[in-house]
């Protein structure tokens with residue numbers, strides 16, 4: 001029996017990579033189905049000459065995209081075209097934090113900004129740099145690419161970000177051999193032609209990147225309004241100074257987070273987005 005990592009799943013057939021980078025195609029033993037255990041991409045597994053035998057314990061599991069043992073999420077946001085959105089950034093951060101995955105904020109297309117505009121964006125993101133790693137990139141001019149290679153080493157990384165943010169271009173910049181279609185080209189080829197939307201781990205340098213359609217659904221299905229605040233490292237840091245233990249940081253007296261917002265210690269938009277998300281979750285969830 002051998003140990004390996006699932007990197008691809010198509011039509012029930014799993015591609016497993018062993019320690020010597022050899023690939024093996026296997027189907028799972030029937031017993032796994034009876035035990036209701038479905039191997040997914042990213043799983044470490046045991047396999048033999050015939051079958052995939054068992055799944056080793058997972059550190060985490062994403063549902064959309066379906067992938068296990070993710071170490072890091074690269075949150076791809078373009079500086080321009082489409083415009084940078086702090087609301088979208090906060091949404092992605094919450095979803096990633098909720099899954100106990102380390103987010104890395106990657107700002108692409110910095111070549112499209114004037115120097116002054118870039119300075120302003122960097123200043124606005126300084127607050128985030130206290131809690132997250134932020135990397136500025138131009139896929140076009142190959143700025144920041146080496147830094148991304150370094151942070152992704154020896155890790156399973158997933159890409160997240162809206163269409164057009166530069167995800168495929170980034171993968172191509174890291175490894176030109178991949179030759180992944182970027183948006184303009186895939187549109188030119190027509191819809192439906194290259195739209196196989198399976199999850200696949202792409203090896204590069206000494207890490208893996210999941211080439212997936214990304215987090216297409218940005219709703220908060222498994223979150224309740226009370227646990228939302230636990231996905232804000234900056235709020236957690238302040239909340240020990242809130243008067244009430246159960247403070248939601250929405251309306252309570254003696255709330256340190258609200259105070260920090262009023263004093264400009266938390267960016268206005270970040271706190272306002274929090275209130276919006278809180279209300280959004282409350283509106284879509286039955287209250288008990």
Ligand SMILES: Nc1nc2c(ncn2[C@@H]2O[C@H](COP(=O)(O)OP(=O)(O)O)[C@@H](O)[C@H]2O)c(=O)[nH]1
Nearest residue numbers: 109138139140163164165166167168169182183
């Ligand atoms: N100027 C500039 N354009 C970029 C950069 N990265 C991507 N693009 C362009 O942005 C468009 C969308 O890129 P793509 O990689 O397909 O985005 P995806 O939908 O996130 O995969 C394409 O026309 C790319 O050529 C960049 O760093 N600078």
Ligand SMILES: [Mg+2]
Nearest residue numbers: 167168182183
């Ligand atoms: Mg793409």
Ligand SMILES: [Zn+2]
Nearest residue numbers: 242247249255
């Ligand atoms: Zn509070």
